[in-house]
Each structure stands twice: as C-alpha cells, then as structure tokens.
Amino acid sequence: MRIAMVFDGLGMGGIERVGIQYVALLTQAGHEVDVYNLQPEKSELQDEFEGVADAVYPGFLPLSCVPGQYMLMVKRWWWGKYAYPLAYLVSKLCMLVLRIVQPKRRYDVAIAFSGHMRDLTFVAHGFVRAEKRMAWVHGAILEYLVLSPTFADLYRKVRNLCVLSTDRQEFVFSSHPYLSDDLSVHQLYNPIDLSARPPHADAVAALRRAHGGYILVVGRLDRDKDPATVIRARKILEERYGKTPHVVLVGDGSQRAELEALTRSLGLDDSVFFVGLRHDVEDFYASAQLFVHSSPCEGFGFVLLEAMKYGAPIVATDSPPGVSEVLGSDRYGLRCRVGDAEDMAAKIATMLDDAGLREHYRESGFNRVRDFSCETISVKLNQILKDLR
Numbered sequence: 549m550r551i552a553m554v555f556d557g558l559g560m561g562g563i564e565r566v567g568i569q570y571v572a573l574l575t576q577a578g579h580e581v582d583v584y585n586l587q588p589e590k591s592e593l594q595d596e597f598e599g600v601a602d603a604v605y606p607g608f609l610p611l612s613c614v615p616g617q618y619m620l621m622v623k624r625w626w627w628g629k630y631a632y633p634l635a636y637l638v639s640k641l642c643m644l645v646l647r648i649v650q651p652k653r654r655y656d657v658a659i660a661f662s663g664h665m666r667d668l669t670f671v672a673h674g675f676v677r678a679e680k681r682m683a684w685v686h687g688a689i690l691e692y693l694v695l696s697p698t699f700a701d702l703y704r705k706v707r708n709l710c711v712l713s714t715d716r717q718e719f720v721f722s723s724h725p726y727l728s729d730d731l732s733v734h735q736l737y738n739p740i741d742l743s744a745r746p747p748h749a750d751a752v753a754a755l756r757r758a759h760g761g762y763i764l765v766v767g768r769l770d771r772d773k774d775p776a777t778v779i780r781a782r783k784i785l786e787e788r789y790g791k792t793p794h795v796v797l798v799g800d801g802s803q804r805a806e807l808e809a810l811t812r813s814l815g816l817d818d819s820v821f822f823v824g825l826r827h828d829v830e831d832f833y834a835s836a837q838l839f840v841h842s843s844p845c846e847g848f849g850f851v852l853l854e855a856m857k858y859g860a861p862i863v864a865t866d867s868p869p870g871v872s873e874v875l876g877s878d879r880y881g882l883r884c885r886v887g888d889a890e891d892m893a894a895k896i897a898t899m900l901d902d903a904g905l906r907e908h909y910r911e912s913g914f915n916r917v918r919d920f921s922c923e924t925i926s927v928k929l930n931q932i933l934k935d936l937r
Contacts (some may be wrong), residue, residue, distance in 0.1 A: 549579045549656040549933065552676045554607065556662035557590030558583075560799070560825050561768065562850040563686060564593050566738045567661050572600045573739060573926045582653065584676065586666050592825065607670060608650060613642040614669045616698030643673065652677045657936065660684065660706065665698065672705035680936045681706040686848060688715040688869050689733070693724070704730045708936050711735050712848040715869035732937045739925035740853045740917060747834035747858060755796075755835035759821070762794040763896065764836035764860065766829060766851050767843070769801035769822075774842045774865075776803075776810055780889035781840075781896060783814045789897040795820045795840075798832055833858035838899055838906070844886045846870040853920055856880070856913030861906045863895045880916045881909055 551574060558564055567583075574581045583597050584607040598604050611617060618635040621628030658678035660671040663686050671681050683706045685692060692699040703709060707730060711717070714735055721728035755762075763782070767773045775797060785791045797807075797820070804822060811820045826832065833839065839855035839862050846867035852874045855862050862881030864871050875881040882899060884891040899906055918924075 550654070551579050551581045552584060552653070552655045552658045552671075552678060553581060553601075553661050554584040554586065554659065554667045554670050554676070556664040556667045557587035558585045558592065558594045558597060558604075559587075559590035560592045563662055566850050568593065568596050568600060569739045569741060569922065570661070570929070571597060572741070573922055573929060575600055575602070577926060577930055582655070584667075584670070586670060607675065609643070609646060609666055609670050609675065611666055613639050613646060614665050615639045615643065616665050616669060616696060616702065619696050619698050643669070647673060647675055650675060654678070656680065657682060657933065662686075663692070665696070665702075668699070668702040668706070672702045680708065682708040682710065682936060685709050685711040687711070687846075688713040688717065689720050689727075690716045691845070691869075693720065700724060700727060703727065707732060708932075709733045710932065712737065713869040713873050732935070734928075734932045734935075736928055736932065737920050737925060738848055738850050738853065739922045740850070740857060740920050741922050742857060742917065745830045747830045748828070751828060751831040752835040755831060759794040759796055759835075761837035761900075762796050762835075764832050764839050764855075765795065765797045765799075765842065766832070766839075766854070767799050767841075769797065769799055769804045769807055771803060772843065772845070773799075773801075774844050774887060775807055777842045777865075777887055777889050777892060778840050779807065779810055779814065779816065779820055781892040782816060782820060784889055784893035785896060786819075788893065791897060791900055792819060793837070793900065796832065796836070797822050798824075798826050798829055800825050829854070830858055833860050836860050838863060838896065840892070840896065841865060841867075841871070842892070843867045843871075849874055852881070853917055856917040859910050859914065861899055861909035862913065863892065863899060865892070874916070880912050 571581050581601050583601040583604045586607040586609055588606040615636045618632055621632050655678040657680050658671045658676045660667040660683040663684045668683055765778050769775055782795050833855055839860035841864035848870040865886045866883040882895045884895045
C-alpha cells in the first residue's frame, strides 16, 4: 500500500515519537509511507522521520482556514453564535482554495495521525487523494467530542478510527447513533521498539553522579502536563518526609519560566533541574531512581512505556483514560490523584522507602511493556489496514 501519514507538526512530543514507531512498522511490512508535516516550523524530529519514511513533505493548512475551530466561538462568547456562520463560510472558502492549489499525490490510505483538528481536516477534506481514510484517536472518542462536536463530523468523513481506549464508547454510540453506523473503530495500543536506543553506560553513570537517586519527569512544560504538581510534591517530600531527592525535568514548553519561578519561590533551586529538550532521553530513564508522570488527562502515556522499557519504577497521576490502561490497578506502577501534590508526595515517599517495591515495579514493568512490542502491534495494524471501509 501507498500510505500518507499526516502530522500536525513534527516537534518533540509523545505523539510524534509514537508516529516514528508506526512509520517504521509500516515500512518494515512493505508499505510505502510518506509523511506530511502541517507545521514545518515544528520539525525537531523530522530527521528521525526521514530515517524511516520514504519522503517527508510540508503541508500547508493554516489553523485560521480550519472551519471546525470556530465552533469554540459558540461555546465561549454570547456573540459567537452570530459570528460563527460568517467565520465558517470564510474559512471554508479559504480551505477550498488551498486544496485546489496544493499538489496532490495519490495514496491507498491517508492517515490523520496527530488526531488534531488541522490534520483531521487535511485528510477528511482531501488535501491528499486517497481511496480510504483513517484517523488516530489518542485516547477515547468521548474526550474529543467534549472538546468540539466538529470532531464527530470529521470522524464520519474519515470513517476508520484507531483508538487507544474504548472507555465510555458505548455511551458515545448510544448518544450519537449515527456514529455507530458510519464508523469502523479499532483499539490499538502504541508500539514500542524494545531493542532501539540502548542507554549509554558512561552517560548513565555521569547522571547518577550528578543527581544521585533522582526523580525524572519527561514531557512538555505546559499546563496540560502539570509539572508544577511534581515540584510542589518535592517540597512536601522535604518538609513532611525528610527526603531531598533531585528532580530532573526533560522537556520544554510555554510554562518553563513560570515553573522556574515556582522552583525559586519554594527554595528548590539546588534540587530541581530543567535540562530542556534532549535526544538522549534513554540515558535519563535508565539512570533515574523513579519516574513521575503528572498529566491531568492522558490518552495513553507513551512515556510510561519508555520508563518501563528502561527499568524506571513509576508513580503517575491516575489520568483518564490512558494511565490505568497501562498501569492497571497499581499492578505496574503506583497511581496518585490528579493535581494532588500531597498524594503524589506520599506515593513517591512509599517508593523511595522500599527498595523491594521499586524492584517489584521494575520487573513488572519489563513484563508489561512486552504487551506493546512492535511485533505484537504490527500484526494487529496490518489486519486493520486490510479491514478498512
């Protein structure tokens, strides 16, 4: 098959790292895969995509030309319901012009992989020509319908969905019966290559010398990942439990300056370290004593699989629906309440106090991550491609 995989940017995010794995699986299975980047300015991972895809192309669809985003006007402002028809019409006309002038290549399947409004629109409205269309839902369908009913219209156009979770899916179909008739929905976990990117022994040793038995956080420094709760939990660890581990945050984002100010205000300058975006994140996983995940909502949580792969025990907020999907009922890691720094600190303290518990979760994580191996997911993925409507 010739497959177009469309991304809303190729930055340093979890979706993009998962996308690299899927492109690799598809090419290894004999498919020809082209990647489209709809935000060429976000290209930190583009080199890695070029290493596995047949080609990487820029796509052009400004968010201002995506009609569905204007539905927010109706929800947010009293005057939105009056302005929405005009905004929709103008953006629709702009989108039609852009679709005409952009070069189109022919594919058997076009996939909106980021699952955002922009790449879904790009695929659903034929910016790439394809016999069949598909979209990834990085979580459960209901999460996206809550954001905007426009997602339902786009899903009906692409017809085929891959979801990470079927949480409350029966409710979605009972309340939106037209969706159950129009959609073919498949559940598929994200794959992880268990043999790729081994840690570097020298780098691991250096990190342990620098930070001791430290706590690792990996992800964007934005509110939707809530790293501030980890920093507050670190203060509670010191005051209530007498523990002073370093915290290392790998990643960058719009909240970095605010988080650094929070760190200073809590007197944690010597304990909390911001190391920015890194391409050697495997060395951090392998050297950390504990991995902490803090998102208030998580479609899946690929970083949890990465932590398991490199042997880091996990404390994670019980973010619906993805964290429990991966960790179970504390079977493969300890969960804490979302946004609750005190509960997070208590779970971290439990882990730090009990070397046997850490070893238990390290071993159970190694076993759990095999359920997401590339070999297992590749078989399911190729069957799904055969069954597309």
